[in-house]
Amino acid sequence: MTVTGKTWVRAFMTAVAMTVAAPAMSQDYPSRPLELLIPFSAGGANDQVARALASRLEGELGQPVAPINRTGAGGYVAAQEIVTSPADGYKLAHQSLGTFILTSLFDEQSVDPLEDIRYVAQMAQLTSAIAVSADSPYQTLEELLEAMRAAPGEFSWGHTGQGGFHHVNGVSLFQATGVDAVDIPFQGSSASVADLMGGHIDVAVLSSSNYLGFEDELRFLAFMSEERDAVLPDVPTVVELGIDMAMVETPSVVVVHKDTPDAVVDRLQAAIEAVVAQQDYQESLLQMGVSPIFATGEEILERIEINIPRWREVIDSTRETAN
Known part of the structure; x- marks a missing residue:
C-alpha cells in the first residue's frame, strides 16, 4: 500500500472511531462543569x-453550571x-430573545440567529x-387610545x-390603533418609570418587573402578549x-452551538423543563x-419564523419615520 493509501485509511478509521465514540460521549454528558454565558450586566x-x-x-445535571x-x-x-466553541454542550448562553432577534433585524450581525446557533429551551418570559x-x-x-386618537401628537410615550x-x-400598538404620539426614548426602564410618575410623559411601555415596588404609583392597562402575565393576571x-x-x-x-448532538440538547432541554417546574424557581421569578x-x-x-416578517415590517417603518 502506498503512503497516500495508508494515510487515507488512517484518516478513514479515525473518522469512523469518532462517529462511534460520539453517542457514547453524549450518553456520559455531562461529565464535567458547564458554563452559562449571560449577555447582560x-x-x-x-x-x-x-x-x-x-x-x-446543577441538581438536574449533576455538574456545576x-x-x-x-x-x-x-x-x-x-x-x-x-459559535466558536466546541459543539459539545459544555458552553451554553442565555439570550433574551426579543432583543437578540430585533438587534439582527436592525443591523446585520456576525452570527445568524436562525442558522448559526441552536435553541435548547425557554425558561422565562418578559x-x-x-x-x-x-x-x-x-x-x-x-x-387611553380614544383620547390619544382625539389629540394627535399631543400625548407622549x-x-x-x-x-x-x-x-x-x-x-406596533399605535400603528394598529391609529395613534399619533410623541416617541421619547430613555436609557433604561427606571428613567421612563420616573418620568411617568413625575408627569413628564403620559404613557410608558414597561414590563411587570417595573411594577413591583410601584404598585401605588403605576397602573397597567394591557399586556402586549397572547396570554395573561403571571405576575399581573388581572x-x-x-x-x-x-x-x-x-x-x-x-x-x-x-x-x-448549532452542531451540538441531539442527545446532549435533549438532556439539557429535559433539565431546564425540570427546573421550570420547581416551585421555588417559579416563586423566585415571580x-x-x-x-x-x-x-x-x-x-x-x-415562534421566531412566524413573527419575523411582522417585526421586520414595524422596524422598517421606524426607519422611514426617522428619515
Whole structure:
C-alpha cells in the first residue's frame, strides 16, 4: 500500500472511531462543569433569571453550571463565543430573545440567529405592557387610545430605547390603533418609570418587573402578549381586546452551538423543563416580576419564523419615520 493509501485509511478509521465514540460521549454528558454565558450586566432581571436557572441546573445535571457575564452587542458577544466553541454542550448562553432577534433585524450581525446557533429551551418570559401613572384619568386601554386618537401628537410615550422590544411593541400598538404620539426614548426602564410618575410623559411601555415596588404609583392597562402575565393576571391582553398587532414577547432562552448532538440538547432541554417546574424557581421569578414559562427549542424557532416578517415590517417603518 502506498503512503497516500495508508494515510487515507488512517484518516478513514479515525473518522469512523469518532462517529462511534460520539453517542457514547453524549450518553456520559455531562461529565464535567458547564458554563452559562449571560449577555447582560450583573444585577438586572435577565441576569437574575439566568443565575436562578444555573444554580438549579446543577441538581438536574449533576455538574456545576457557572454563570459568566459576557455583555455587548445585544447578546451577540455571547453568541459569537458560542459559535466558536466546541459543539459539545459544555458552553451554553442565555439570550433574551426579543432583543437578540430585533438587534439582527436592525443591523446585520456576525452570527445568524436562525442558522448559526441552536435553541435548547425557554425558561422565562418578559412581556411589554402599556402603563400610566396611578393618578391618570384612564382606567382602560380603550379609554387611553380614544383620547390619544382625539389629540394627535399631543400625548407622549416613553420606552427603553429604539430597537428594544418595548419600543417595537409600542410602535406596533399605535400603528394598529391609529395613534399619533410623541416617541421619547430613555436609557433604561427606571428613567421612563420616573418620568411617568413625575408627569413628564403620559404613557410608558414597561414590563411587570417595573411594577413591583410601584404598585401605588403605576397602573397597567394591557399586556402586549397572547396570554395573561403571571405576575399581573388581572390585566388583560391586547389579543383579548381585539387588537391585531405585531407583538414581540421576549422569552429567556438557552442556546448552544448549532452542531451540538441531539442527545446532549435533549438532556439539557429535559433539565431546564425540570427546573421550570420547581416551585421555588417559579416563586423566585415571580418575585422578580418575571413569568416562569417553559418551551422547547422547536417551539422557540417556530415562534421566531412566524413573527419575523411582522417585526421586520414595524422596524422598517421606524426607519422611514426617522428619515
